[in-house]
Amino acid sequence: MAIKPDYIRPLDLRHGRIDMNHGAGGRASLQLIEEVFAAAFDNDFLRQGDDAARLPPPPPGHGLVMATDGHVISPLFFPGGDIGALAVHGTVNDVAMLGATPLYLSASFILEEGLPLADLVRIVRSMAEASRAAGVPVVTGDTKVVEQGKGDGVFIATTGIGALPPGRRIGGAQARPGDVVLVSGTLGDHGVAVLSLRESLAFETTIESDSAALHGLVAALLASVPEGAVRTLRDPTRGGLASTLNEIARQSRAGITLDEAALPIRAQVEAACELLGLDPLYMANEGKLVAVVAPEAADAALAALRAHPLGAQSARIGTVGVDAQHFVQMRTRFGGRRMVDWLSGEPLPRIC
Amino acid sequence: MAIKPDYIRPLDLRHGRIDMNHGAGGRASLQLIEEVFAAAFDNDFLRQGDDAARLPPPPPGHGLVMATDGHVISPLFFPGGDIGALAVHGTVNDVAMLGATPLYLSASFILEEGLPLADLVRIVRSMAEASRAAGVPVVTGDTKVVEQGKGDGVFIATTGIGALPPGRRIGGAQARPGDVVLVSGTLGDHGVAVLSLRESLAFETTIESDSAALHGLVAALLASVPEGAVRTLRDPTRGGLASTLNEIARQSRAGITLDEAALPIRAQVEAACELLGLDPLYMANEGKLVAVVAPEAADAALAALRAHPLGAQSARIGTVGVDAQHFVQMRTRFGGRRMVDWLSGEPLPRIC
CATH class of the missing domain: 3.90.650.10 (PurM-like C-terminal domain)
Structure with a gap:
């Protein structure tokens, strides 16, 4: 269980696949996080390297907004997007629909054993690109792996935090006759x-x-x-x-x-x-x-x-x-x- | 597609099962949310009923902390707990490990078609109880359903927000020789x-x-x-x-x-x-x-x-x-x- 390998080869991002080790919390998990997730999402918050991120609060007088969305779309890639970009857009939008400014995202990945690393890399890069384009960084994350046949490639749950300007009251209950x-x-x-x-x-x-x-x-x-x-x-x-x-x-x-x-x-x-x-x-x-x-x-x-x-x-x-x-x-x-x-x-x- | 039923029966929480309709975003989704999730987690934030929650910010001078964790434990029930309570504890703890006070949780559920509603209710009630005992409410959530054989009962991704007192610097990088x-x-x-x-x-x-x-x-x-x-x-x-x-x-x-x-x-x-x-x-x-x-x-x-x-x-x-x-x-x-x-x-x- 605790044999120290002399040499860890980099992940084979072209031909490799997710295995159960990538979700076990040991060296393989760390390698996946560093070579796939941290490499793509790279920012000061993620680089803190703890199990949670320390973040500046919303501006004084602002409230917080929190939204979460699980993404299970099938197929993972589709004309005009993929599950990675969608997971950013879906949650940024839920925060924005209250009139709040989206500030931060977290991402929880549930991967199926056997998933081609090339697919994962493509999804994570697309997600990172969408996050950068939106100006909303992925500041913390988590990865789990389930056995083949117990998942479906990739599920991504994203949570967003936003800052709500004082006095703003936009919501589903605010519509009035005549609007x-x-x-x-x-x-x-x-x-x-x-x-x-x-x-x-x-x-x-x-x-x-x-x-x-x-x-x-x-x-x-x-x-x-x-x-x-x-x-x-x-x-x-x-x-x-x-x-x-x-x-x-x-x-x-x-x-x-x-x-x-x-x-x-x-x-x-x-x-x-x-x-x-x-x-x-x-x-x-x-x-x-x-x-x-x-x-x-x-x-x-x-x-x-x-x-x-x-x-x-x-x-x-x-x-x-x-x-x-x-x-x-x-x-x-x-x-x-x-x-x-x-x-x-x-x-x-x-x-x- | 848009036939209005005369009468919606309450969910059969004893013998019913999750079907694909519960994840489709229509009336069945609404019913599941109201009769299972909102009933258990009930709080002022959830009751806002929008796709995101409006929340008081951390106290003045405090920073934010954000942590997320996917939970895929198998089996779902085990001696001393279940996936619901675990999903609360795991994320509360990740926030607490930076010395922050946990304030709010979000929960994303990925359910497998065929899941007995009785199991879901048991898990959600346990989660709600853990959340109340911890004093950290589940303020927003999301539910998706995947086909039988594309998931494994229930996966739960929880995200936590906490308040970090000014000047607190607890983290994995702070250990020093002699400690x-x-x-x-x-x-x-x-x-x-x-x-x-x-x-x-x-x-x-x-x-x-x-x-x-x-x-x-x-x-x-x-x-x-x-x-x-x-x-x-x-x-x-x-x-x-x-x-x-x-x-x-x-x-x-x-x-x-x-x-x-x-x-x-x-x-x-x-x-x-x-x-x-x-x-x-x-x-x-x-x-x-x-x-x-x-x-x-x-x-x-x-x-x-x-x-x-x-x-x-x-x-x-x-x-x-x-x-x-x-x-x-x-x-x-x-x-x-x-x-x-x-x-x-x-x-x-x-x-x-």
Whole structure:
């Protein structure tokens, strides 16, 4: 158990694979951490080398925000992204949706025995690149290994901490009758990009995932209108726009009416969904936000979103109303009305 | 996809099982969150109901500490604990080992399709109880579901945030030659308790896991000696005492010499390890800490540890010395010396 090898060879990052030793907490774990994780994420916080990171607190007067997300997407690589970048974007976005500035990320990796190191390196580098691009460092982490057949390549749980400016109260419960509902771009791109790779559904598309960090877009939006005019921000991930709006309606004890003709949906996404018998309103997005804003601020907010590269196709898609049952409804293109319920029935598993 | 059921029955927490719908982000996900997670963890932060939690910041002048840990222990239930309590203790302890006060936890659950809801409820309740006992609430969370055979019951990644008092510098790099090494109790209890249940190793023992939150013990220790006298605190989990001391020696660029006769090890643990050809120095602990303290503070520190219920069997087990190669060595009971290397060779998988 305690034989000291004379010489430790570097990991074979091209042809090597994860084995149970990499999760045992000994020399092999240390080597994996140093040659794969620390090499990619390198920053002063990680370099402290303890089991926790010491971090500067948020600026005086600011509150803390904390969000966590497990990522189990299958396949690990998809058009427009991979699980590594997604794990950064998903958690940065959850922090940003309260109007907070994301500061730090932690990452917990659960690896399956047999995972090619080349895949892990590709994922970790992509994650590090997304973290650098977002300006939110991965400051601490953990790695576990499970036996082949007890996991599925890589799962990544990321947690984010952010700083909340004093007096900011953005949340799902803040929408009020009369408010306007905006969305920052086309719906369903991520869901269709991932589904296009699933064995049972394989079809051809050039649609890419919209996976992106939205804190810059949120900052631009908030700078464009008075404090308090943005009531709710939320990223419509699993369950899509329909589930997100139902959550907001429920939290705010209001109704929401959508305008079908105003929904930005790519023709290719619409076609793919029709082919598969799916509805773009329930398809996951990973780089879009829903904003509920005060009516008098709606024009300025929409203009600010459209002026940002991640919001060029933003649209005004609905309004908040009074509804004791908190229903989400849609005015259809043909002048009718239909319910837009929570996702129920067949799920689209492991879309994030 | 959007059919509104007339009536949602409550989850069958006795006979029900996790299915893919529980991870899809729609109504079934919401029901699982409300009837299992929110019901158990209930607190003002979780009740905010957004994808992130708004939290009071650490007290003025304090720094932040962040730690994360994935938990993949098998089996999920073991003598003295379960994966739920362990997930709280492991992360609380990582925060506490920097001398910080743990404030908040997040939890990411990765569930395998088919998991009995009764098992999940038992785990979540145990986790909630551990969280309440520690005074560290679970303020936000996430749940994903993977197909049967792509996970293993439950994995839980917890992240902790703590407040670090100004001027506190406890860490793996702070040990200095002359310092004294203390341990807060018997070694290897957790590892032996878990191994006793493994199919291939089944043997009888009454040993229970030592799984416990150590922040109270740390507070008692720190109150007993001047600031700066405690150099390093670390919980010897995966890889056991041997790996932890090698980490400290490496980070502090020093050597460590252990005194075998001083190591507190239960006779049952010693016997079980002998039977299995294992060494208690490499067995995981989940409720013990190693403290490296200034020599002049060692007696007071040991007395403070022993006065606490979680440190009654604390012992002085070694000293820090000068060693350019950062070796950990042991004076054996028979007057010899042997190297205590990093864990290498056969690992003990999924011990935490």
